[in-house]
Amino acid sequence: MQYYRPSTLEQALALLAEDPDARCIAGGATLVAMMNADLVQPSALVSLKGISELQGIRATSDGLTIGAMTRHEVVSKEVRLTGRLEVVRMAAGNIGHPPIRSVGTIGGSISHADPAADYPTALVAAEAQIEIMSQNGRRLVPVHEFFISYYTTALEPGEMVTAIHLAAPPSGSVSAYCKVGRTEGDFATVSVAFSGAFVDGQCTAASVAIGGCGEAPIRSPEANALLIGAFVDSDCVAQAAEALVNACDPLDDVRGSADYRRLLVRRLLPRVFSQASQNAA
Amino acid sequence: MTGYDNLTPRMPGEAPEQEPRIDAVIGQSVLKIDGPAKVSGAAVYTDDLKRPRMLHGALLGSPYPHARILGYNTSAARALPGVKAVLTAEDLPVQNIGAAVCDEPILARGKTRYVGEPIAAVAAVSVAIARAAVQLIEIEYEELPAVFDAEEAMALGAPIIHEDAGSYARATEAPFADNMVAHMELETGDVDKVWAECDHIIEGEYAIPAIHAQYMETCGALAELDNSGKLIVWCSTQSIFLTQLSIASALQIPMSKVRCITPAVGGGFGAKFGSVEPITAALTLATRRPVKLVLSRDEDMSMMRTRHAAKIRMKTGARADGTLLCRDIDIILNGGAYADLSPLVLECSILLAHGPYRIPNVRTVGRVAYTNRLRAGAFRGFGVMQPTFAGESQLDELAAKLQIDPIDFRIRNAMQSGDYNMGSHHIPSCHLAECLESIQSHPDFIAASAERVGPTGRKRGVGISSVTQQSGLFSSSAAVRVAEDGTLVLNTGYIDIGTGSDTSLAQICAGTLGLGVEHVNVVAPDTDGVAYDFGTASDRASRGVSESVYRASLAVKQKLFEFASVMLQCPPDRLELRPGGRVGIIEAPEAELPFSAIVQWGLYAGNGPIIGTHAYYMQEQKINHVQTRSVGFRMGGGVWYGYGATAVQVEVNEDTGQVEVIAAWHAHDVGRVINPDGARGQVYGGVAQGISGALYEELVWDNGHLTNPSLMDYKIVGAPEVPHRIHAILLENRLPDSPYGAKGFAEPTIIGVAPAIANAVANAVGARVRTLPITAERVLNTLSVS
Amino acid sequence: MAERQSIELHINEETHVVSPDTGNTLLQVLRSTLSLTGTKRGCNQGVCGACTVLRNGVPARSCLTLAVECDDEEITTIEGLAPNGKASIVQQAFVKVGAPQCGFCMPGMVLVATALLREHSNPDQAEIREALSGNLCRCTGYVKIAEAIELAAEQLV
Ligand code: FES
Numbered sequence A: 001m002q003y004y005r006p007s008t009l010e011q012a013l014a015l016l017a018e019d020p021d022a023r024c025i026a027g028g029a030t031l032v033a034m035m036n037a038d039l040v041q042p043s044a045l046v047s048l049k050g051i052s053e054l055q056g057i058r059a060t061s062d063g064l065t066i067g068a069m070t071r072h073e074v075v076s077k078e079v080r081l082t083g084r085l086e087v088v089r090m091a092a093g094n095i096g097h098p099p100i101r102s103v104g105t106i107g108g109s110i111s112h113a114d115p116a117a118d119y120p121t122a123l124v125a126a127e128a129q130i131e132i133m134s135q136n137g138r139r140l141v142p143v144h145e146f147f148i149s150y151y152t153t154a155l156e157p158g159e160m161v162t163a164i165h166l167a168a169p170p171s172g173s174v175s176a177y178c179k180v181g182r183t184e185g186d187f188a189t190v191s192v193a194f195s196g197a198f199v200d201g202q203c204t205a206a207s208v209a210i211g212g213c214g215e216a217p218i219r220s221p222e223a224n225a226l227l228i229g230a231f232v233d234s235d236c237v238a239q240a241a242e243a244l245v246n247a248c249d250p251l252d253d254v255r256g257s258a259d260y261r262r263l264l265v266r267r268l269l270p271r272v273f274s275q276a277s278q279n280a281a
Numbered sequence B: 001m002t003g004y005d006n007l008t009p010r011m012p013g014e015a016p017e018q019e020p021r022i023d024a025v026i027g028q029s030v031l032k033i034d035g036p037a038k039v040s041g042a043a044v045y046t047d048d049l050k051r052p053r054m055l056h057g058a059l060l061g062s063p064y065p066h067a068r069i070l071g072y073n074t075s076a077a078r079a080l081p082g083v084k085a086v087l088t089a090e091d092l093p094v095q096n097i098g099a100a101v102c103d104e105p106i107l108a109r110g111k112t113r114y115v116g117e118p119i120a121a122v123a124a125v126s127v128a129i130a131r132a133a134v135q136l137i138e139i140e141y142e143e144l145p146a147v148f149d150a151e152e153a154m155a156l157g158a159p160i161i162h163e164d165a166g167s168y169a170r171a172t173e174a175p176f177a178d179n180m181v182a183h184m185e186l187e188t189g190d191v192d193k194v195w196a197e198c199d200h201i202i203e204g205e206y207a208i209p210a211i212h213a214q215y216m217e218t219c220g221a222l223a224e225l226d227n228s229g230k231l232i233v234w235c236s237t238q239s240i241f242l243t244q245l246s247i248a249s250a251l252q253i254p255m256s257k258v259r260c261i262t263p264a265v266g267g268g269f270g271a272k273f274g275s276v277e278p279i280t281a282a283l284t285l286a287t288r289r290p291v292k293l294v295l296s297r298d299e300d301m302s303m304m305r306t307r308h309a310a311k312i313r314m315k316t317g318a319r320a321d322g323t324l325l326c327r328d329i330d331i332i333l334n335g336g337a338y339a340d341l342s343p344l345v346l347e348c349s350i351l352l353a354h355g356p357y358r359i360p361n362v363r364t365v366g367r368v369a370y371t372n373r374l375r376a377g378a379f380r381g382f383g384v385m386q387p388t389f390a391g392e393s394q395l396d397e398l399a400a401k402l403q404i405d406p407i408d409f410r411i412r413n414a415m416q417s418g419d420y421n422m423g424s425h426h427i428p429s430c431h432l433a434e435c436l437e438s439i440q441s442h443p444d445f446i447a448a449s450a451e452r453v454g455p456t457g458r459k460r461g462v463g464i465s466s467v468t469q470q471s472g473l474f475s476s477s478a479a480v481r482v483a484e485d486g487t488l489v490l491n492t493g494y495i496d497i498g499t500g501s502d503t504s505l506a507q508i509c510a511g512t513l514g515l516g517v518e519h520v521n522v523v524a525p526d527t528d529g530v531a532y533d534f535g536t537a538s539d540r541a542s543r544g545v546s547e548s549v550y551r552a553s554l555a556v557k558q559k560l561f562e563f564a565s566v567m568l569q570c571p572p573d574r575l576e577l578r579p580g581g582r583v584g585i586i587e588a589p590e591a592e593l594p595f596s597a598i599v600q601w602g603l604y605a606g607n608g609p610i611i612g613t614h615a616y617y618m619q620e621q622k623i624n625h626v627q628t629r630s631v632g633f634r635m636g637g638g639v640w641y642g643y644g645a646t647a648v649q650v651e652v653n654e655d656t657g658q659v660e661v662i663a664a665w666h667a668h669d670v671g672r673v674i675n676p677d678g679a680r681g682q683v684y685g686g687v688a689q690g691i692s693g694a695l696y697e698e699l700v701w702d703n704g705h706l707t708n709p710s711l712m713d714y715k716i717v718g719a720p721e722v723p724h725r726i727h728a729i730l731l732e733n734r735l736p737d738s739p740y741g742a743k744g745f746a747e748p749t750i751i752g753v754a755p756a757i758a759n760a761v762a763n764a765v766g767a768r769v770r771t772l773p774i775t776a777e778r779v780l781n782t783l784s785v786s
Numbered sequence C: 001m002a003e004r005q006s007i008e009l010h011i012n013e014e015t016h017v018v019s020p021d022t023g024n025t026l027l028q029v030l031r032s033t034l035s036l037t038g039t040k041r042g043c044n045q046g047v048c049g050a051c052t053v054l055r056n057g058v059p060a061r062s063c064l065t066l067a068v069e070c071d072d073e074e075i076t077t078i079e080g081l082a083p084n085g086k087a088s089i090v091q092q093a094f095v096k097v098g099a100p101q102c103g104f105c106m107p108g109m110v111l112v113a114t115a116l117l118r119e120h121s122n123p124d125q126a127e128i129r130e131a132l133s134g135n136l137c138r139c140t141g142y143v144k145i146a147e148a149i150e151l152a153a154e155q156l157v
């Protein structure tokens, strides 16, 4: 297996273009575990650690850009992630354990596309845009189109995730995040991420995503529409949960049955919604 | 390693600054002798060893739960550069091994009986090549129908897993048939007659899953040939002698040609009674080179052993005044594809299924089945944990019906010293009621019992369980020699797998001879040593082994006195031991000799070396056939019972069903604490492991394939899941015939945790979960039913 | 940029030049190439923490770290905490409270504790449990490990 450590993005993209079986290595948390278990055998590894363009969080004219190599720990402490973007910070703080957060990166995590992981759900709620580059250029993909299926993303051969773009949060917007796992640091049995806004206790904007309940984060425009205009005790909240349940396609696995997951969606959505409304107040 | 003031050795024979008691080290939190090595990375475990020209082993596991092996093609694997040997059953003697039933080939022969069963082994110059070679082995199979459930396996028409079961040698007299490994019954009183006298009866079915011990160090071995052609096998095992025996018999070589040694062992919890040692030894014999084979976590989880999954049907009756009258129990254990220690585990299940209570009428019927799953074997709690979960759950349900406090109910029915277990086995010392009372009156427990909701409004509850377990099996021995400088060499063959036994045994030896533990050289377990020991099980360190060490030390004392009497010209009965390793004349402070002078006199002028030995067998308690009817039951080894109680406080999230343990109490009559810090450590560990099994752990198979063979998918508790507050209450009611009065206690600390949690969940939210683990999902399902 | 390349690892203040395969983890290099066997392999999947080392001072799982990624980095293994056999305060505290049982998790635990106490001189129980949350121990129930950290914190002030 070849190992490359380019110092510029350009070099990295050239290497990926040359060898379609090469894999990028970011923090390594996921990729090395898979290599240890013989689940992947890349022909070459392109290390991203020397590429400064991929590091860190920058304010842009219309929001924030998180470099693909930004570690979970850094995101979990980023004070500029406020309002409807705070959900991303909350998710980052929920990933695994401190030694995982100090190594794992946001680009690595979302490229792995485990639907039970924390970031995908939060980024869908926050309506992020994924910046993807290859030698042929740069494209932006809305995050819900980025996650296609279990461990499958919209990345084409030769492409890599370079950044996550988050539109500046409207003032007064809020977030809430809730994850149920078996133990602390586990992947989600179910997670619910909410970004939105409230005025006088009434929801004025809503974007919900559910993790662990299907091949990709679950979203439901119908659920979002039901929540807009709702108060914490409105019947609409339960209806929105039902809409989300209908959009889910959970599996039975060691973390819980499909039925249990549906039940959790029904129970967690009102909790998250009311948490968000409290955060707004 | 240096740097610890209290480890700076004083030379033996030097008088200590102030004169302590001879046995000053007994009951002291003496620092563990292996502590410094273990915190500095210096402790050596099997996988840390490296030998010249060493090869690496790898195993091929069966892809099918049940299949006939039609043929092997190993030529591609053999042709891979770097491969030195490829073994299948065809290369090995036709010989099964198995402690209770001789039913298991070290590599599958003719048939494979579970997914993961080792079927071929490779030795190569690197791990990578060995693993690559394994992938090149082609095996032709004919898949056979498989059966995974114990009851289905014993039903008529089930696929037969061992066609030759009738011809296997057995160390058990229990009846067996087809897929039934053993059937046993134990009955006292007249169960059927007394139901009519019961005012309240509780009946239920309980399910306990298979779990894995998850010792942090996976199983492994390193074998090589010494100058005389003897196999030396370093292994991570709980018994070097059983391991030596299994290697010798599997490979059909004399035991004199096998030497087993244990370096540090990274946990066992019962489940390390023999693993890959015979296969590793076979690879060494085939290559004449050292071979190391260490399993990966997923291999260990699919190839080694589990705790028995159980289904228990139980019915308990009591009078309105709170007297237990009757209990009827049916136990079905899933033994997996090979018997391993299943018959013994069943025996212990049967023996204690009625709990530590005076119940005059008890009937227990137990069966263990072969299935096409990973074998089940010894595991902390050895067969007692499963029926205790059922029995202690039922006691709370009965207490609710009777409107009695669950602890009062238990105290009222608790066994007492002098009682007979199942009408047969004498119990010299039982302080269960005291254990229960010590929790009941614990201020934190009183406060917890009154607390119905937690700070966030979630419901809280408390639960209790009594605990009992038999302990002290089979044989042990000790040899103590005095070295020229007056220090001691202690050889037992007993393996400290993390229980602190090296330190506590050193304390017994040192305390008997007036020295400090730093003067005791605890010899690493080695079958070439002089002492024999059955293995690390059943809290044997505190019973059989310590007895041997104590008596061997007394024998040394006697020799010291004998020699000193000649040297000091004074009759032995006028001599005394003095702290620090001296023998002196009573009331003559100046007249004394250090051990070094005495031993050197023996070596060079007098009566030879000073060596004390003792061999011990824990006397078997027989069934009294007048009081007790039995089928297939023969308690091999001794039977001695210990008692304790566990309580927990839980908080239940009624939205998600998640259960959090807020606090735990474990009270145990330990007889005498030899090392308080060590003892508390054992309690904490047992309780945490109990929480883990109660709430999270389960091996899940799908058509015979393990679906969660990693610590990612199979969860055990981390620090956040274990309460900060675990109260270890150690009660000391000394056992008269035990050295310093100690009783075993470490193993059973796990037993009461699951029932206590089930009872606490019921106490908090009214949901009675009868299936382990008590997952969030099960709690919610039960809540929605009730 | 070859299959094997020579890298420099600064381990416990000594520089080692090694040439691992790209796929070799730091854990493999430490244990097999450098015989630093105090770093343990419990799972090789990043779950147990037995393989913890300090990478530039921060606890990291050496089984999830490729050796080539550590070129020119500072690595501290358990052997590095007691140069010349003089145990650190944290190690002494672990021994004093009797934390080690089987000991297999201990190198990882001691390193995590060391890193925690460098960051927070006086951690509370919650911070201690959080710091330990990525390291599994099957023997101790974590109680005495947490006790050891409290004791070490007292002694470090
Ligand atoms: S061996 Fe690295 S985390 Fe388990």
Ligand code: FES
Pocket (backbone or CB within 6 Å): B216, B266, B267, B498, C099, C100, C101, C102, C103, C104, C105, C106, C136, C137, C138, C139, C140
């Ligand atoms: S001491 Fe055994 S795993 Fe921690």
